[in-house]
Amino acid sequence: MSDAPADPEGAGVSAESAEGEGFFERYTTRAIAAGVTVATVVALLLAGALFPDSLAGTLSDALTSRNTLASALRLSVPIAFAALGGIFAEKSGVINIGLEGLLIISAFSAIYVADLTGGVWLGFAGGVVASTLLAALFAVVTIGFRADQIIAGLAVWLIALGLAPFASQVIYGSPNTPIVATSPSITVPVLADIPFFGALFSASPSVYMLFAAVFGSWYVFERTAFGRWIRASGENPKALDTAGVSVTRVRYAAVLISGVLAGMGGAALSLDLGQFTGNGPTMVNGKGFIAIVAYLFGNYNPVGAFLSTMLFAGLDAVQTVLQLQGIGIPRQLIRVTPFVVVILVLALVGRTRLPEAAGEHYETEE
């Protein structure tokens, strides 16, 4: 299951028992969905090259622009971090639907601490700490007190959704915080001058941290004993227990890691803009939920989750470009496209194979 699902060739075939015959037997809906996406993009690029003045031309210009890649990377940071966190929690058997809340609380705390101390990195740490604390509360409630994971996750989201604007109102007199300094982007000389892909080498520090986190998560799951424990805790907790490893401890660790990762995403989100905005659904605006779909689509693989995040973020980046260019579709409608795509992806991917014991409380037999 380690192959990247965005690769149309035989991704995760073994993981699912695709019903039907012939074509559908060999490829899962996930692989097909990914293949269709790639094919659409290629077709668009070809059409754009042939008819540069058409809508396809505008779209392919947007797709191949270096700025689009840069903003897709920027937009994917909070989603991908949260998705990585979600993978840790869910692989261990705890469905963390409160990722949205973790992003909200860390986005606000990062700005607050940065404003208080004047240090961007201190703010970043503050965001991570806040998110980890909220994740710890979630862990105690679900693992310690056997609360229903979905309902507790909703509670985490709603608490953060109330608490962050509340705190901002108390401290700053408005649900939006003042603007703090942001960290400059890091540019790798020479490499940054490559067309299109140069955007990979001239990005904010959080983008590089994301690359490190994706690789780190992959490494943990594929190469370490802890990674195997997490998988066992989600797939077969009894076996793990028999092997002498505490399921409870592994799950606590995994949920806390999800808090740390989501915290990095939330902190990066607000510090990138230098401000937290807390009106309505706040600046997080569903990114935590998109993250869940991203890792489901990525089949719980960190690299897969990152690639599917790039798909959503790329879409978001393109829609921003389209809004500016004005292609005749109203702005408000373009803005809902990522949400529509999430639903389409979910409908296409269909039933995802959750870890066997996800959502269940594990009772140690003493």
Next chain:
Amino acid sequence: MSAADRARDALSRLVDASATERILISTAALVLSVLIGAVLVLVAGRMTTCTAGEAVYYFGMGFCYDPVVVFDRLFLGALGDPFSGSWSPNGQFSVTLRETTLLLFTGLSVALAFRAGIFNIGTQGQMVVGALATALGVLWASSLVSGVVGTVVLIPFGLLVGAVFGGLYGAVPGLLKAYADANEVITTIMLNFIATGVALYLVSGVFKDPESAANQTVPLPEFAQFPALLFGARQDFSIVALAFGLLAVAALYYVLEHTAFGYDVRTSGVQPGAAEYGGVDAKRTVVASLTLSGALGGIAGAMYVMMILGTFQTGIPSYGFDGITVSILAGNNPLGVGIAALLFGVLKSGTTVVQFATDVPPQLVGVLRGLIILFVAMPEFFRLMARGLPGTGSRPEAVATDGGTAGDGGGETDE
């Protein structure tokens, strides 16, 4: 076991707790949330600034916000100060009843889906769709009739339009769940965003009231809105709407407990495998219960338009999310929703009183909402507390339900 089965399992565990225990847990959750809210108010009071004269003093420390005042305003203020001697039904009390009316419908919407083992987080979006459809439908129809006849015809018509469109919007995640196995938690949340976005587009463009600067539809004529009987018109409350709400409570209770459809819904919620073995069409039940759930959400939207605003405006308050709290607090029981809606109506209405009387930000109620859900979700915590604390542990109710751990499904209880 699939995720859906597990979700249903978890829900059935919640449903299994006995009614007495449920009431105790809900009460304890509420009290604990208020206590934590009080601490939060104190902490917030330390973080903000005020003059020495405005501060209150507890434990030798000065605080800018006084939790006693906050909760006094929140609860007594919402009831229109019943102990002050100058109580009148036209004051804040009718605002509370107004909020209660809407929460009855959103609470029932969530409760129905939860009973079927479906997490409908999309009541908010279904309400937005219902509200917009009602505002446009009734506006169109109001040119055809007028006067008292208009009121009698248009109000049921508006409710119907809201129910139909909310129901259709609720059917979408139902169909996605039944036929594409798409997780309803995610799809309903996404559909909330889509409803808000598309509504904003429509109301700021095609259907915008040219006379108004706000993004809203053309206001409905007076006769197309709920009449203000008994209570003053200023608070936008109509006893007729509340009566509709109570009727809905009774109707849903009857449907769930005494009809074949209700039986299908309840068994698929508690024992999906057994339900299907017993001949329940699982897919049909999922679509039907989400459609009905969406219809209730849509009616809430229709009420909001025809009772409170008189038009559709973007930025509908989060009655849909409050409905989740109401339903969870009520143990997903329609009769319980009646009580929980009143309680939450007090909280919502009290928020405005708190805003007038103090500087405490109104988002406090949002935090309380989350805390209440969190605590109600962890009955184990309160069982431990009841066992751990001497004196309280010997309460007959607590002991009687003590043996029933969350895991063993002792069948469903007809609360």
